[in-house]
Amino acid sequence: xxxxxxxxxxxxxxxxxxxxxxxxxxxxxxxxNEKMDRALMNRPFYWHYMKQMGREGDPMQLSLITNPNAQVxxxxxxxxxxxxxxxxxxxxxxxxxxxxxxxxxxxDQNTALHPWLVINIKISYIGKHKKDEVFSxxxxxxxxxxxxxxxxxxxxxxxxxxxxxxxxTITPIIKPQSGYKRILSVIDQYIQDLDHQWAKESxxxxxxxxxxxKHFYExxxxxxxxxMEKELQDLIERYQPKIQLTVINGGLFYLNN
Amino acid sequence: MKNIxxxxxxxFIESLEEKLDQDGPFSSWDLFKMAYDSELxxxxxxxxxxxxxEFLPHMxxxxxxxxxxxxAIEDMNGRAILADEVGLxxxxxxxxxxxxxxxxxxxxxxxxxxxxxxxxxxVKELNEKFYIPAASFRKSYPWDQYDIIVTSIxxxxxSPHREEILNIHYDLILIDEAHKIxxxxxxxxxxxxxxxxxxxxxxxxxxxxxQLIEIFNLVSILKPGHLGNYExxxxxxxxxxxxxxxxxxxxHLVQKVMVRNTRKDTKLDTTKRHxxxxxxxxxxxxxxxYNELDKTFQPFSSFSKITxxxxxxxxxxxxxxxxxxxxxxxxHHGREALQPIIDKIGQLPxxxxxxxxxxxxxxxxxxxxxxxxxxxxxxxxxxxxxQQHGITSxxxxxxxxxxxxxxxxxxxxxxxxxxxxxxxxxxxxxLQFCHYMINYDLPWNPMRxxxxxxxxxxxxxxxxxxxxxxxxxxxxxxxxxKLLYEKIALFEKVIGHLDDILAxxxxxxxENEVKSIMNESSSTGEVKIKLDNLAxxxxxxxxxxxxxxxxxxx
Numbered sequence: 001x002x003x004x005x006x007x008x009x010x011x012x013x014x015x016x017x018x019x020x021x022x023x024x025x026x027x028x029x030x031x032x033n034e035k036m037d038r039a040l041m042n043r044p045f046y047w048h049y050m051k052q053m054g055r056e057g058d059p060m061q062l063s064l065i066t067n068p069n070a071q072v073x074x075x076x077x078x079x080x081x082x083x084x085x086x087x088x089x090x091x092x093x094x095x096x097x098x099x100x101x102x103x104x105x106x107x108d109q110n111t112a113l114h115p116w117l118v119i120n121i122k123i124s125y126i127g128k129h130k131k132d133e134v135f136s137x138x139x140x141x142x143x144x145x146x147x148x149x150x151x152x153x154x155x156x157x158x159x160x161x162x163x164x165x166x167x168x169t170i171t172p173i174i175k176p177q178s179g180y181k182r183i184l185s186v187i188d189q190y191i192q193d194l195d196h197q198w199a200k201e202s203x204x205x206x207x208x209x210x211x212x213x214k215h216f217y218e219x220x221x222x223x224x225x226x227x228m229e230k231e232l233q234d235l236i237e238r239y240q241p242k243i244q245l246t247v248i249n250g251g252l253f254y255l256n257n
Numbered sequence: 258m259k260n261i262x263x264x265x266x267x268x269f270i271e272s273l274e275e276k277l278d279q280d281g282p283f284s285s286w287d288l289f290k291m292a293y294d295s296e297l298x299x300x301x302x303x304x305x306x307x308x309x310x311e312f313l314p315h316m317x318x319x320x321x322x323x324x325x326x327x328x329a330i331e332d333m334n335g336r337a338i339l340a341d342e343v344g345l346x347x348x349x350x351x352x353x354x355x356x357x358x359x360x361x362x363x364x365x366x367x368x369x370x371x372x373x374x375x376x377x378x379x380v381k382e383l384n385e386k387f388y389i390p391a392a393s394f395r396k397s398y399p400w401d402q403y404d405i406i407v408t409s410i411x412x413x414x415x416s417p418h419r420e421e422i423l424n425i426h427y428d429l430i431l432i433d434e435a436h437k438i439x440x441x442x443x444x445x446x447x448x449x450x451x452x453x454x455x456x457x458x459x460x461x462x463x464x465x466x467x468q469l470i471e472i473f474n475l476v477s478i479l480k481p482g483h484l485g486n487y488e489x490x491x492x493x494x495x496x497x498x499x500x501x502x503x504x505x506x507x508x509h510l511v512q513k514v515m516v517r518n519t520r521k522d523t524k525l526d527t528t529k530r531h532x533x534x535x536x537x538x539x540x541x542x543x544x545x546x547y548n549e550l551d552k553t554f555q556p557f558s559s560f561s562k563i564t565x566x567x568x569x570x571x572x573x574x575x576x577x578x579x580x581x582x583x584x585x586x587x588x589h590h591g592r593e594a595l596q597p598i599i600d601k602i603g604q605l606p607x608x609x610x611x612x613x614x615x616x617x618x619x620x621x622x623x624x625x626x627x628x629x630x631x632x633x634x635x636x637x638x639x640x641x642x643x644q645q646h647g648i649t650s651x652x653x654x655x656x657x658x659x660x661x662x663x664x665x666x667x668x669x670x671x672x673x674x675x676x677x678x679x680x681x682x683x684x685x686x687x688l689q690f691c692h693y694m695i696n697y698d699l700p701w702n703p704m705r706x707x708x709x710x711x712x713x714x715x716x717x718x719x720x721x722x723x724x725x726x727x728x729x730x731x732x733x734x735x736x737x738x739k740l741l742y743e744k745i746a747l748f749e750k751v752i753g754h755l756d757d758i759l760a761x762x763x764x765x766x767x768e769n770e771v772k773s774i775m776n777e778s779s780s781t782g783e784v785k786i787k788l789d790n791l792a793x794x795x796x797x798x799x800x801x802x803x804x805x806x807x808x809x810x811x
Contacts, residue, residue, distance in 0.1 A: 001294060001297045001298050002294050002295055002297075002298040008291065008294075008295075011287060011291065012288075012291060014287075015285060015287040015288050015291070016288075068314070077315075079312075079314050080298070080311055080312055080314075081309075081311070081312025081313050081314065081388055082388065083388050083390075086388075089295045089299060092288065092291055092292040092295055093292060093295070093296070095284070095288075095292075096284040096288045096289050096291065096292035097269075097272075097284070097292070098272065098273050098276045098283055098284060099283045099284045099285075099286070099289045100276075100277065100281070100283045101283075101286055101289075119269075120293050120296070121266075122296065122300060124362070125304075126363070128334050129304040129305070129330070129331065129361075130301060130304065130361045130362070130363055131301050131302060131303055131304045132300035132301050132302065133300075133302075134296065134297055134300060136293070151290070151293055154290075155290070159286040160286070161283065161285060161286075176270060176273060176274055176277070177270055177271075177274060180269075180270040184265060188263075191263070196261065198304060199260065199261050203260055205334065209480065209482075211482075212480065212481065212482030212483055213481050213482050214482070215482045215485065215486060216477070216481040216482030216485075216486045217481075217482075217486070218486055219486070219488070227450065227451065230451070230453060231481055233453070234453060234454055234455060237426070237455050238334065238335070238455045238456070239334075240262065241260065241261045241262070242261065242262045242263070242264065243261055243262070243263045243264070244263075244264050245263070245264065245265050245266050246266050247266045247269035248292065248293060248296045249284070249289060249292050249293060250269065250273060251273065251283065251284075251289070252273075252277060
């Protein structure tokens with residue numbers, strides 16, 4: 001969970017190699033680089049023009065205010081509902097889906113790293129109303145061991161994009177594709193075992209409204225039945241219970257265990 | 258369980274394998290973790306509750322607005338009639354509901370149908386207050402390209418828009434001023450019924466105006482069959498709107514799809530209205546001309562004489578211009594009788610009411626004031642007269658283009674002390690930042706006065722509101738003031754229900770009713786008696802309606 005928006009933003013821009021000019025009293029000033037200016041500032045024509053002219057272009061600065069009481073005249077107030085944060089979250093969602101990481105190991109001996117498939121998945125239960133649930137599942141692609149709350153585990157491990165000296169990776173015995181299937185079947189089982197009271201309620205409501213609808217059209221002519229059919233579809237769209245599985249992100253983690 | 262559709266994400270693992278084959282690109286741990294954390298922050302963990310509130314920390318919602326949004330979503334499953342009284346924030350409730358569905362990922366494609374004059378205001382409010390990226394319809398972009406469009410029903414139902422819109426599956430449809438589609442025989446009604454929609458919000462302050470079948474029609478847009486079918490409904494309830502009160506079952510059914518908050522039960526009246534009558538005396542010269550005009554029977558119908566007299570009570574200019582126009586018309590006779598009066602009007606000093614306005618504005622001091630007048634000529638005159646006394650003002654008329662209205666409102670807010678509006682400017686602007694109003698002349702329909710006051714005494718007003726109603730003694734303004742406004746005590750009680758009451762009494766236009774009383778009476782005494790009667794009838798009807806009101810209660 002993001003609990004401190006200010007440090008979340010600072011980390012975000014740092015991870016994207018932008019210079020933090022200052023960060024005081026909940027006011028964060030950042031010098032964007034070209035990549036982030038293109039991603040956030042919505043001025044494609046400017047960059048197109050600069051490139052045409054063979055010039056560098058000046059990325060903009062952002063001043064983001066997380067402290068609602070801050071007395072500053074310049075800058076944007078930012079909170080969980082603000083368009084800027086939504087834009088940043090969307091940028092994260094779209095760009096940070098895949099990874100391959102190695103555990104940092106300080107060693108002078110040959111050390112094996114085991115491949116883990118990590119999948120962060122969102123389950124959405126959609127009926128009359130909607131709720132979501134998130135699982136983070138890791139599967140050891142050598143021995144098939146599975147762990148839940150994998151992200152919490154990983155947070156305590158140092159990870160990097162290159163493999164450490166003296167380390168080597170073991171080739172997966174289980175292919176990622178079949179590992180993924182195993183993870184999904186575990187989730188399917190989990191869903192099967194739940195008591196789906198929400199879905200029952202939704203189906204009852206659906207049936208109830210279908211009955212009303214049929215009553216409404218009693219004695220109507222054939223050409224009104226198209227309208228009834230449309231309304232039936234509207235009802236199904238609104239009440240038919242569904243479960244959607246969406247992968248938030250995932251990847252291959254080589255861990256020393 | 259077997260009835261639940263489950264969809265899996267099949268593409269993810271293929272894309273991941275591709276990346277592994279091509280050796281990237283991959284996310285760093287920091288960003289990977291952040292994406293996960295932000296998803297945990299944005300998911301909806303519970304079926305219930307309003308997540309939108311956390312997303313809109315800058316908004317101060319009133320308790321009844323939050324409760325209404327909750328009811329519409331959780332109890333009514335997203336199809337509801339929002340029927341609050343004017344000024345309690347139906348737009349706010351609708352915005353909150355819309356936002357909630359968007360946050361939960363249940364609504365993406367949204368169509369908002371509002372009166373043409375309100376399109377820009379809706380776009381602005383949704384964007385500024387709710388960060389909902391709504392846009393007004395433009396010819397250049399097709400209906401399916403933009404997710405959230407605000408337009409008028411007249412535009413939407415015209416070819417080729419109609420066909421395109423009817424092809425789209427909307428997640429949410431919102432219709433403002435929904436009482437305009439209460440008649441099931443109209444094209445608008447059929448169009449709304451034909452829309453493919455999941456959720457649907459109908460906004461109206463007057464869900465039942467004349468006949469009970471109107472509520473049947475509105476409900477049938479949301480939940481066909483909920484009130485039975487057309488024949489059975491007619492048979493059972495006929496066309497009598499009173500039956501809703503007698504039938505507990507029907508009342509209960511209606512409550513399942515409609516929320517109505519009243520000023521009374523929301524306790525919105527924390528900011529009070531202070532209403533003061535300002536009596537003005539004409540100067541002797543003015544009275545002389547007034548009485549002379551009043552005695553002139555000859556050349557015109559007494560109907561237009563009343564108009565001229567009303568104009569003279571407003572400004573010399575208003576009366577002068579219409580009299581001039583009258584005598585210049587070839588078909589009219591009696592130029593000889595009128596010309597001396599016209600000449601005298603031309604000689605009159607400044608209008609007694611205008612002088613009073615200047616005194617009052619100076620007395621109020623450094624505050625924003627809105628002045629309403631019925632006549633354009635008076636509007637221009639007042640603007641000039643105030644300027645002579647160093648008081649800045651901007652004009653406002655219904656005929657202004659939207660952009661000009663917005664600009665005038667902005668000028669008023671930032672630069673000018675006074676905004677002078679004519680009647681037609683009354684609807685569709687909100688001026689909560691101002692809490693002083695001068696009714697330079699009174700409309701003869703109390704409902705319109707309520708609309709004027711509603712511009713400033715509404716949701717968002719933080720101060721007590723001061724209303725000054727001008728009337729000139731010993732003129733027909735005195736009748737209107739004493740008999741219409743003070744007698745009926747319209748300010749306190751009736752106004753919220755006046756629409757209902759008039760419908761009940763079969764009075765189509767209050768204003769015409771008053772005019773014909775003025776017109777058909779031969780003496781002041783007769784006017785008084787007739788207006789007294791009218792007041793008594795309204796008073797009676799009001800008591801009936803007041804008992805009826807709980808029918809909507811929640």
